[in-house]
Amino acid sequence: MTDRAQATRELILTVAERLYAEHGVLAVSNRQISEVAGQGNNTAVGYHFGTRADLVRAIARRHSARVEELRQDMLAELGGRAGLRDWVRCLVHPSTEYLATAGPPSWFARFTAQVMTEPSLRAVVAAETLSSPSLARTVEGLARCLPELPPEVRAERNAMTRQLLIHTMAERERALAEGGDTPRSTWREVATGLTDALVGLWLAPVTNHPRERNGREGHRR
16 A cells, blocks of 8 residues: 555544534544545545445554554553452553543544444444453453352443443543533543442442342243
């Protein structure tokens, strides 16, 4: 690939990420991306990246390598007696540290939040995320700290964790871009607040509902 072609690809990625973050993925056409990127050929996006899903995947990969490095570094510092808070920190801090160096302005947190609301594209980013070796190790470590949680509760709290991380970071990124107030003054403080909240979430008591359980059992019979 020539230097000129690579520069065009990088420009398209930057413009697409910003437009997707600000307006939503399905609200932005390839033609709009090409125009804002200064490409005379309106098919430039398709030429360089193929489908919208391919473009979304390329944007995600543009950031994931650095986040992976940061998480690997944190995992390397963990001792053999790491507890729940240590594993949650490894979940949270790599992304917030990356965002601290990416902006302002940055668009990646809002881009992720927008993509995760689109069923047709959510799987693209999810697949990229789940391919992370450091994230898999972190999730396994967290799970070992809470062996008593029922599988359905574990799945539910995994989903809550994902939503809290994505949307808290996206909201702060949006506030910074718009010059608004933020509850925390730095991304490091945001990471601390998220870690506190997620430790509380994972340690929250589990309430059983015997009537609902009996009803399901009766239905199966």
